Amino acid sequence: MKNTTPIIGIEVHVELTTNSKMFCGCPADHFGKSPNTQTCPVCLGLPGALPVPNQKAIEDTIKIGLALNCEINEETHFDRKQYFYPDLAKGYQISQYDQPLSHDGFLTLDSGKKIRIERVHLEEDTGKLQHTILNGERVSLIDFNRCGVPLVEIVSMPDISSTEEAKEYLKKIHQIVREIKVTTADLEKGQMRLEPTVNVKITDASGEHLTPLVELKNINSFNFATLAIDYEVKRLVAEFEKTGFTKKGGNKSTRGYDSVKKVTFPQRQKEEANDYRYFPEPDIPPLRISNSVVEKIRTELPALPDVIIENLVVSGVKLPDAKIISKDRLALEALTAYPGFDQTKLASFIVNKKIDISGNITSQYRKLTQIGETDTGKLSAFVEKVITDNPKVVEEYKKGKTGVLGFLVGQVMKLSGGKADPKTVSTLLLEKL
Amino acid sequence: MNKQIHELSVVELLRGLEDKRFSSVEVIKHYLDRINRYNGELNAFLHINEDAVKQAEAIDKLIASGKKPLGIPIAVKDNFLTVGMPTTAGSLVLKDYHPRYESTVTKRLLDAGAIIIGKTNMDAWAHGSSTETSQYGPTLNPWDLGRLPGGSSGGSAAAVSAQLVPVAIGSETAGSIRQPAAWCGVTGFKPSYGRVSRYGVIAMASSTDSPGPIARNVEDAALITSIIAGADPYDATSSTKEVEPFRELLKRKDLKGVKIALVKEYLLPTMRAEVKTLIHNAAAHLESLGAKVEEISLLDPKYSIGVYTVVMRSEVSSNLARFDGIRYGHGRARFGDEAKRRIMLGTYTLSAGYYDAYYKKAMTVRTKIVSEFENTFKDFDAYIGAVSPGPALKLGATKNEPMFGEMEDILVEPSSLAGLTSAGVPCGFVDGLPIGLQITGAQFTEAKILDIANLYQKSTQFNKFPERYQK
The missing domain is CATH 1.10.10.410 (Arc Repressor Mutant, subunit A)
Incomplete structure (x- = not known):
């Protein structure tokens, strides 16, 4: 007799669609641009160059925090996260450690289950490595166009316990960040990247066991994320049955997902004390986020999908219809523009394409609801x-x-x-x- | 009595240019000549601007058209990025590095019509107080070629002292302007942290680095500070406070109503009696000018050494990470021993498990030092003390002394940690070598400190230049 429950937490990275990069004036839109054409001393990390934070990116991060029901830290600052990688121009990434812009929020799934959000913080993206062959020689090229693009990290608590929940969580995050217009979050362009951390609680006759943690890196589709999690859960259970290894300090590992072979594969072993030697970024004074700024940003938030759905249901729209309409701005506008009409019916007509929302809605609705059944x-x-x-x-x-x-x-x-x-x-x- | 060009201050040179007594080209050629003659033995300059004469010709045209560019030569420490001249920070890691952009400080000087005549030697990465850790050989002290000029801005101080340039730019993290100025017998001025932009200055310790002038006198220092100071959109730590016309504000004829503290703990037990006497003399002189001088007690400066060592090494280990051997042409093996020591210590103090014990603790004490000074400046306009415990030490004094800089800079480190402003002016001689007095004030009281230092300097006779370089 054995019972297995996946324990899943997800880190989501989204690139903000600001005009300029996080700490300099270079354009943030880097997709498809020819290499190293959008750089300056600051994002190249040249000696003597200093970061000046992008106000818009800070506000957008607060917006995401508010949309995810987070608290906003009044006192916050940037930290340096130090590690070596060729695409990291300064030898450290400017990120946030102990005082993120926002923390302790939640996202509600359709079932009513709340997935807690640990933190939403702001950092800078890195450059990109390109391994290629040049004049017959194997070389690694660095493109710094992406270096310094504002990147928001949304970290959930390990509250997700199935792939279905994981997928719903991710889709909701995607919908929210797009709805509040801080990013286009195009997964194919790498504007949203997913990193689930997975382990499994196994209950058998001998008691409860937790398998070691696995971090799945840089996944760029919701389907791959669910496939990877599914694969990993099975692999972890099988591994446990074979080895009996359980979670302990130092045995967290990092794996990638091969979408062709549909398997996960080991990357580097993650040291438990992955020593990033964080310390407060001395080049940027601490930030003070006043309550009035937070409230101003709050008023700018459009109604969020959850709230829209709830309002639609209250007005009589059936839940499945409400969900579909909440994702379609034009449909939503068409529906709410006619409060005098039976909302249940109108919504259903719209969803089932019985009403063409670009045409005359009143006459179409009248026609559909009267149907001549006065016989x-x-x-x-x-x-x-x-x-x-x-x-x-x-x-x-x-x-x-x-x-x-x-x-x-x-x-x-x-x-x-x-x-x-x-x-x-x-x-x-x-x-x- | 007609003074030679190199005996003139910046203010006098400006007057001469305005009165057409000489042209900018003549001034530049005069100094280039002196650099050619003396730099071989002093090693104060690492690079000379080959286009200096051409630039002076352009300046002369501006003057002829009625404009008022500075037109004077200025030397710049080799950690300021300069387009058209290599910038090495005294390290072989950056040998032949040609910057792609101009530092804010040099840009402002160039915009004002100054001519950067060359880049000056320094301790590699500004790590040191001797210029002996420069990987391009030490600079020698113009007062005694067997001695060190101090550092890290040793090249700048020696160049002004030997009159190879009328004024130079240095940068101070803790003492790197004031200490070499003191050892070379010239004036050093450290503006408050945030008063002068750090953009384009190869970072040492980001939270204390402060660019400033090393000059023939306080008046020149005030003039240059006004030009380089002020908010910079490229430096988020630069202050938006308005920059005052510091030179025009040098008005005091006496020090009536000025309260000055003489810090007991800064008269170190290990200090030579002659140095203590000079400081007491300075206090007496300030009193004779009308100031009220009072002895006070502050936190023993030895605590600042600990705090500074941890904070600075931590920041250094991070700031030097970008020189990873991938770019800039040279590998990490080129780092000298001092840089390696600092990188290792700083990496350790930021490591998990040690961060709280070192970095965090140091920051707590730093806050204490800051608040102690805040209290002091509620009652006093400034405090005074020696810049350095003694005169210039002999060449080789840094050998096997990894904490050399910290011991030499013990009296200036507290003020640097607190981001204060401070003037260093000559206050006498010991063994025929100059001794420096620091006059230190609260953040952003540059005008007041310069005014006091200027009056002190003009009413004393210690502002001298070494015989050897008079001609």
């Missing part, structure tokens, strides 16, 4: 049936409880498949009663 012959039969089927209600009506008429109308409507004209039904019912 008294057909409706009379329904009316007769309802009266026969509900003798008690009819009795109540006759005793003077006229309020039950609505119920009877409803029954007739049901029989007609919603196509009857309620006014005609009502008249017919009154006649028969």
Whole structure:
């Protein structure tokens, strides 16, 4: 008897779509640009160059934090994260360590389950290495165009316990950051990168065991993320059965995902005390985020998908329709522009493409809801049936409880498949009663 | 009595240019001549600007058209990036490195019409107080060729002292302007941290680096500081406070109403009695000018050594990481012993498990030092003390002394950690070698400190230049 539960936390990196880079004036839009054409002393990390933080990027990060129900740190600063890699121009990355811009938020899944957000912080992207052959020689080239592009890291707590939840979480994050217009989050362009950390809780006769942690690096599609997690969960369970190894300091490993072979593969072993030697960035004074700034940013936030869906449902839209409409700005506008129409029906017409939202909605709606079912012959039969089927209600009506008429109308409507004209039904019912 | 060009201050040179007594080309040629004659023995300059005369010709045209460019030569420490001249920071790692952009300080000087006549020698990466750790050989002290000029801006101080240039730019992390100025008998001025942009200065310790002038006198230092100071959109730590016309504000005829502290702990027990006497003399002189001088007690400066050592090494280990051998042409093996020691110590103090014990603790004490000074400056306009415990030491004094710089800079490190402003001016001689007095004030009180230092200097007779380089 064995029970396995995946434990998943996800780090999501999103590049902000600001005009300029995080610490200099170079354009932040680097995709497809020819190598090293968007650089300057600052993003090249030349001697003597100094970083000056991008105000817009800071505000956008706060916006993401607020959208994810985070608290905003009043006092915050940048730190240097030190490690060596050829695409890291300065030998350190400017990031945030102990005082991120925002922390302690959550994202609600459709099931109502809350996935806690540990932190949302701001850092700079690195350059890109290109391993290639030049004049018959194997070389590694460095493109610094991406170096210094504002990058936001959204870190969840390990609250996700299935691939379905992981996928929903990621899609929701994607939808939110796009909705608040801080990034285009195009996964194919690497503007959103996913790094799930996975292990498995295994319960068997001998008790509860936690497998070692695995960090899955740089995944660029939701499907690959779920496939990788699935694969990894199975692999971890199999590994545990073979070796009995459990989670302990120092045995966290890093793996990549091969989307062709559909397997994960080991990258470098991660040292437990991965010593990044963080310390406060002395080139940038600490930031103080005033309450008024936070509140101003809050007012700029558009209604978020969760809130939109909730409002739609309250107004009568069915949940599946509400979800679809919440993702389509034009459809949402078309629906909410006609509060006088039955929102359940209108939403359903829109979703099922019975109404062309670029055309005249009023006439289309009228046409669909009246459908000519004023044919008294057909409706009379329904009316007769309802009266026969509900003798008690009819009795109540006759005793003077006229309020039950609505119920009877409803029954007739049901029989007609919603196509009857309620006014005609009502008249017919009154006649028969 | 007609002074030779090299005996003139910047202010006098400007007047001469304005009165057409000489041209900018003549001034530049005069100094190039002297550099040719003397730099061989002093090794104060690492690079000479080959286009200096051509640039002076352009300046003369501007003067002829009625404009008022500075037109004077200026030497710049080799850690300021200069387009058209190599910048090595005294290290072989950056040998033949030609910067692609201009530092803010040199750009402002060039915009004002100064001519950068050359780049001066320094301790490699500014690590040191002797210029002996330069990987291009030490600079010698113009007062005694067997002695060190101090450092790290030793080349700049020696060049001004030997009158190879009327004024030079240095940078101070803790003492690197004031100490070589003191050992070479010239004026050094450290502006507050954030007063002068660090953009384009090869970083040593980012949280204390302060560019400033080394000059023939306080008046010139004030003039140059006004030009290089001020907010810089490229340096987030630069202050947006308005820059005052420091030279025009040198108005004091006496020090009535000025309160000056004489710090007891800065008269070190190990200090030579002659140095202590000179400091007491300076205090008496300030009193005679009308100042109220009071002895006070501050945190023993030995604590600053610990704090400074940890903070600076930590920042150094990070700042030098970019010289990883991939770019700039040379590998890490070229780092000298001093740089390697600092990188290793700084890496250690930032490491997991040691960060709290070292870096964090150091920052806590640093905050204490800052607040102690804040309290002091509630009651006093400035404090005084020696810049260095003694006169220039002999060549080779740094051998097997990894903490040499810290011991020599013990009296200036507290002020650097707190980002204060401070003037270093000659206050007498011991063994025929100059001794420097520091007059230190609160952050952004440059105008006040320069004013006090200027009056002190003009009313004393210690502002001298070595015989050997008079002609």
